[in-house]
Amino acid sequence: MKTMSARDAKNHFGEFLDAMQREPVLITKNNRPVGMMVSMAEVENSLLADLFMQQDPSYTDWVNSKVSKTMQSLDAGEMRTAPLDEVRARIYARLAEQNKA
Incomplete structure (x- = not known):
């Protein structure tokens, strides 16, 4: 990269x-x-493409719920961190797995 x-x-x-x-x-x-x-071209057929697609209302509710839970975890000091290289490797592995299908 x-x-x-x-x-x-x-x-x-x-x-x-x-x-x-x-x-x-x-x-x-x-x-x-x-x-x-x-x-x-790299984004097509990946998880990232879903972020740009119009979603139904239940998706918005789901996202709001996830954000709310995340904010509560942050406020409670339950935040997890990971080195950038580890996060990057997990993202690439997930994208590669999804793109196999």
Whole structure:
């Protein structure tokens, strides 16, 4: 995966767009990850695509419930953390598994 600073992505936007067509590009600011850009081709048929699709009202209720429970856990100090590399590996594994189907 390619990594670019936010400044480089801004100053070399064409190169940034070309790079993200080939592979995901991790964007950093002050040497910390702040976002990721992936091509639409990579997003198709993935969990990410579902985020952009119009959902029925029950989905909104489900999301609101999950957010509420998460906020309660954070307020109670029950937050779990994991290293970025571990989280990234889990996301890629989940996407790869879903894309097999």
